[in-house]
Amino acid sequence: MIIFLLRRLFLLGTVLLGLSIFAFSLGYLFPGDPLQNFTGLRYIDSAQREQLIQAYQLDQSYTTQYVAFLTRVLQGDWGLSFSSQQPLLNEIWQVLPATLELTTYALLLSFFIGVPLGILAAMKPNHLFCKSISGMALVGYSLPIFWWALLLIMLFSVTLGWLPSGGRLGVLYEIPTLTGFMLVDILLSNTHYQDAALMDAFRHLILPTLVLATYPTTVMIRFVRDAMLDVWEQNYIKTAKAKGLNRLQVLYRHGLRNALLPVIRQIGLQFSTLITLAMLTEVIFSWPGIGRWLIDSIYQRNFPAIQAGLMIISTLVITINMLTEIMHTFFNPLARKY
Amino acid sequence: MAKFRLYLDENNRSPLAQLWREFSRQHSALFGLILFSTFLSLSVLAPFITPHDPYLQADNLLLLAPSWTEQGLVQYPFGTDDLGRDLLSRMLKGTTYTFGLALLTVLASLLAGLALGALAGMSRGVKSSFFNHLLDLILTIPSLLLAIIIVAVLGPGLENTAWAVILALLPQFVHGIRNAIAEQLKQDYVTAYRLDGANNWQVLTRLIIPNIWEKITVLSSMALSTAILDIAALGFLGLGAQAPIAEWGAMISDSLDIIYVAPVSVAIPGLLIFAAVLSVNLVGDGLKVAIQKRRES
Numbered sequence: 183m184i185i186f187l188l189r190r191l192f193l194l195g196t197v198l199l200g201l202s203i204f205a206f207s208l209g210y211l212f213p214g215d216p217l218q219n220f221t222g223l224r225y226i227d228s229a230q231r232e233q234l235i236q237a238y239q240l241d242q243s244y245t246t247q248y249v250a251f252l253t254r255v256l257q258g259d260w261g262l263s264f265s266s267q268q269p270l271l272n273e274i275w276q277v278l279p280a281t282l283e284l285t286t287y288a289l290l291l292s293f294f295i296g297v298p299l300g301i302l303a304a305m306k307p308n309h310l311f312c313k314s315i316s317g318m319a320l321v322g323y324s325l326p327i328f329w330w331a332l333l334l335i336m337l338f339s340v341t342l343g344w345l346p347s348g349g350r351l352g353v354l355y356e357i358p359t360l361t362g363f364m365l366v367d368i369l370l371s372n373t374h375y376q377d378a379a380l381m382d383a384f385r386h387l388i389l390p391t392l393v394l395a396t397y398p399t400t401v402m403i404r405f406v407r408d409a410m411l412d413v414w415e416q417n418y419i420k421t422a423k424a425k426g427l428n429r430l431q432v433l434y435r436h437g438l439r440n441a442l443l444p445v446i447r448q449i450g451l452q453f454s455t456l457i458t459l460a461m462l463t464e465v466i467f468s469w470p471g472i473g474r475w476l477i478d479s480i481y482q483r484n485f486p487a488i489q490a491g492l493m494i495i496s497t498l499v500i501t502i503n504m505l506t507e508i509m510h511t512f513f514n515p516l517a518r519k520y
Numbered sequence: 521m522a523k524f525r526l527y528l529d530e531n532n533r534s535p536l537a538q539l540w541r542e543f544s545r546q547h548s549a550l551f552g553l554i555l556f557s558t559f560l561s562l563s564v565l566a567p568f569i570t571p572h573d574p575y576l577q578a579d580n581l582l583l584l585a586p587s588w589t590e591q592g593l594v595q596y597p598f599g600t601d602d603l604g605r606d607l608l609s610r611m612l613k614g615t616t617y618t619f620g621l622a623l624l625t626v627l628a629s630l631l632a633g634l635a636l637g638a639l640a641g642m643s644r645g646v647k648s649s650f651f652n653h654l655l656d657l658i659l660t661i662p663s664l665l666l667a668i669i670i671v672a673v674l675g676p677g678l679e680n681t682a683w684a685v686i687l688a689l690l691p692q693f694v695h696g697i698r699n700a701i702a703e704q705l706k707q708d709y710v711t712a713y714r715l716d717g718a719n720n721w722q723v724l725t726r727l728i729i730p731n732i733w734e735k736i737t738v739l740s741s742m743a744l745s746t747a748i749l750d751i752a753a754l755g756f757l758g759l760g761a762q763a764p765i766a767e768w769g770a771m772i773s774d775s776l777d778i779i780y781v782a783p784v785s786v787a788i789p790g791l792l793i794f795a796a797v798l799s800v801n802l803v804g805d806g807l808k809v810a811i812q813k814r815r816e817s
Contacts, residue, residue, distance in 0.1 A: 197660065211673045320805070324797040326749055328756050329772060329790030336779070458664040462753055473664075477757060480668050488672050492665060499660045 186511060194504055198497065205493050206251045212485040216240065220251070222262030222270065222486035255493070264484040273487075274472065274494055279362025280350065281471035285460050287391045289449070292398035297445070299399075300406025301433070307411065315403065322400035327459050331393045331466045338389060346386050348468035355379040390467045397459055398452060405448050409441040416440075443514050450506030454499045535814070539734075542810035549806020555799035562612060563620035570609035571595070574766050578604035586784050601785050602778050610766040611792060617678065617767040618755075619796050622747035625685045626740055632686070633693025634736070640694060641701030642720050655691045663688035663750055671759045678767065681760035685750050689743045696739045700732040734811050741804030745797045752793050768793050 209219045217226065220238055235241055239250040254260070260270040303315040339347035350364055351357065355375060357367050364383045368376060413419065414437065422432045461473025468474065472491060479487035533541070543549055562569075584600040585591040586607075592599060598607035640655075658666075667684035674680045701724075704710060710727055718726070754760030755769030763774065768789040775785035 201660070208669065208673075213673070320801055321798070324745065324794055324801050326752055326769075326790060326793045326797070328753060328769075329786075329793065332772075332776075332779075332786065332790070336783075454660060454662045458662040458753075461662070461664050462757070465757065476665065476668060480672055480759065483672075485672060488668060492661065492669060495662065495665055496660045499662065503660065 183512075187508065190504055190508060194500065197500055201493065201496050201500075202252055202255065203248065205489050206248050208485075208489050208492070209251075212489075214485065219485045219489070220261060222264060222267075224264060224267065260490050260493075261486045263479075263487050265479075265482045265487075270486060270490040273475070274490060276359075276362070277470060277472045277475045278494065280364070280469060281457075281460055281464065281473060283363045283365070284387075284390055284394060284463070284469060284471060285456060287387065288394035288460075289398060289456070291391060291395040292402050295395075296399040296402025297406050297442070300403040301410055301438070301441075303403060303407045304410035304414065316407065319400040319403040319407075322396050323404065325396060327393060327397065328462050328466055330396060331389075331463060334389055334393060335466070345389050347389070348466075350383065350386055350470060351379065352382045352386075355382060390463050390469055393467075394456075394460055394463045398456060401448070401452055402445065405445060406441060409444050410437065413437055413441045443510065446506055446513065447510045450503045450510075453502045453506075457495060457499060538814050538817075539807075539810050542813045543806050546806050546809060548802050549810070552799045552802025552806060555795060556803050559615060559619050559796050559799060560623075563615040563623070566612045566616045570606075570612050572606035572609045574605060574609040574613040575764060576605060578606075580604070583778070583782055585782075598784060598788060599782065601775060601782070607785060607788065610771060611768075611788060613766040614768045614771060614789065614792070615796075617761060617765060618748060618751055618769065618793065621678065621682060622685075622744055622751055625682050625747050625751075626689065626744045629686045629689040629693055629743065630736070630740055633690055633697055636690070637694045637697025638701065638724055641698040641705070642724060655694055658687065659691040659695075663746075664753065667750070667754055667759060676759050676762065678761045678765065681751060681754045684754070685747050688750065689747060692743060693739060696735065697732070700735045701728055704728045704731055734807070738804055738808050738811070741800055741807065745800045745804070748793065748797050748800070 209216050212219050217231065217234060217238065217240060218224070220240075221234060223230075223234075226234065239246050242250075258271055260274075262268065263270050263273055266273070299315050299319075303312045303319075306312050335347045338345045346352070355373075355378070357364070357371050357373075357379060360367050360370055365380065365387075368380050368383055371379075373379070419432060419436055422436045427435070457473070460471065461477060463469065464471045464473040465477050472495065476488065476491045476495075478484075479491065543553075578600065581593075581596070581600050582604045583602055584593060584596050584604075586599040587594050587597045596606050596608065598611065600606055601610070661669075663684070666688050667681055670680055670684040670687070674683075704727065710723060713723060713727055751760060751767070752769030752772075755767040755771075756773045758770070758773060761767035761770040763770070771789045772786055775782065775789075779786050
């Protein structure tokens with residue numbers, strides 16, 4: 183297991199190294215002056231230019247420049263944003279928690295809805311109810327998310343007026359930012375309108391979470407159903423039934439434990455798709471997360487922000503991938519190959 | 521696992537005929553196939569069958585209601601948009617962009633994936649692991665982010681998004697094909713063929729490719745649904761197809777500001793995207809089930 187962990191760690195290092203090389207080369211690939219792209223300064227006069235070129239070692243070879251770039255990234259100096267002239271890392275810490283919050287709730291929702299429905303659909307594959315679950319999963323799987331979001335907004339926000347159509351919290355409430363997770367922040371805050379603010383934040387969360395959860399839920403249903411059907415055919419299930427265990431016992435002790443293993447892995451593999459969908463959801467619901475921030479950056483030609491966004495999002499995805507894979511190996515002795 | 525059958529049906533049909541038999545037994549898959557072929561023919565024939573020019577702006581017919589309402593005209597079944605362009609013609613034209621372009625990107629990505637996957641699958645050691653890690657890298661960049669980077673470097677446009685989609689689809693293909701090849705290499709008939717003196721190239725072209733094409737088809741169907749959704753999403757965000765082009769995603773974002781006046785102009789492109797993706801998924805699922813059933817029989 184330790185050798186496996188070391189190998190994974192080495193792989194993580196290699197991928198991160200490759201990523202940083204790619205991010206560094208973007209400074210040259212993006213249109214405009216590389217010095218501006220690296221520093222994020224909009225206007226550089228000639229005296230300052232000389233000084234900056236020295237500091238960023240842009241007159242040296244590409245290898246030296248890359249090492250300097252890597253040192254800056256590790257020290258937390260990620261340059262400035264073109265549009266606001268603020269340090270990028272600060273901006274990212276402001277927007278990243280919002281995305282993580284939304285993604286976490288959507289993933290949890292998809293897990294709690296998708297897994298039971300998937301098992302149900304696998305239990306009696308030819309029953310009408312189970313067929314309709316599979317059918318619904320296929321429909322949800324094929325929905326273009328931005329259109330689906332628009333439909334829900336039209337129905338619940340515009341026609342019925344039940345839910346707000348965008349944002350994280352009504353402007354009436356002021357909640358100090360501690361963790362960046364809105365619900366946690368509200369619970370930590372000591373204001374007299376805590377309950378009302380919590381209710382309001384919750385109402386703002388419903389539609390984006392629902393939209394974002396649609397795709398992972400349907401993937402989960404389809405995946406659990408297939409895995410369950412596969413496991414249900416195995417000989418050890420027959421043995422368990424022959425021993426006289428009832429249906430629930432067989433399901434829990436032998437079926438679920440084997441069928442849910444690949445699901446852990448699937449979460450890691452689907453995470454990058456989930457981030458793409460989260461970006462679209464954020465744009466539509468004006469959710470102040472990293473996805474909307476990045477889309478705004480491309481509209482404003484804010485190249486340093488795109489570079490920083492690439493590094494942070496990809497690192498996140500790689501880490502989640504690694505964690506799920508390690509968990510998968512941890513729970514499944516068969517997957518341990520040295 | 522071979523199942524016991526009382527009545528043996530003739531099993532000496534060709535693999536393809538068996539596959540079709542199992543496929544056509546599923547109504548949903550057949551329905552998907554019909555829908556898919558409709559979209560395919562529309563995407564090729566679109567320039568010839570549009571009733572009006574999709575870019576012609578008729579000043580006297582702005583925001584015409586669809587023909588099923590009182591105010592509509594029968595010449596314009598879905599009505600016109602805020603610039604007086606015929607919606608039906610634009611929908612038809614959009615099939616070429618969204619559906620046709622998605623097909624092309626999948627094809628390009630498949631060819632590149634086949635070459636890289638074969639290289640990765642047939643090689644061993646350092647070369648093989650190098651390929652894998654390079655792919656892991658691309659796999660970790662979400663497709664929309666990759667598209668943003670490509671748009672930032674090359675500028676927005678339909679062509680550049682096609683490159684982004686090709687790059688984003690590539691890792692799935694290479695991984696899938698590499699795993700399929702690795703599975704095939706373990707088979708006894710490959711060893712037997714090697715003992716006969718076959719080299720790598722012969723093993724690949726004569727044994728492996730004919731045996732994995734089914735898997736490739738399923739992979740492509742999954743990739744196609746992703747490609748359609750990605751192209752439409754990029755068009756919607758304004759990073760892909762630019763304003764006058766009648767791409768479905770771009771049409772939705774164009775019509776967003778008139779959604780109260782003409783909800784049809786948002787509803788129909790969305791429905792079309794949905795139908796296109798659904799048809800691809802139905803065919804893909806049908807194929808998967810058919811392949812599995814054929815193996816069992």
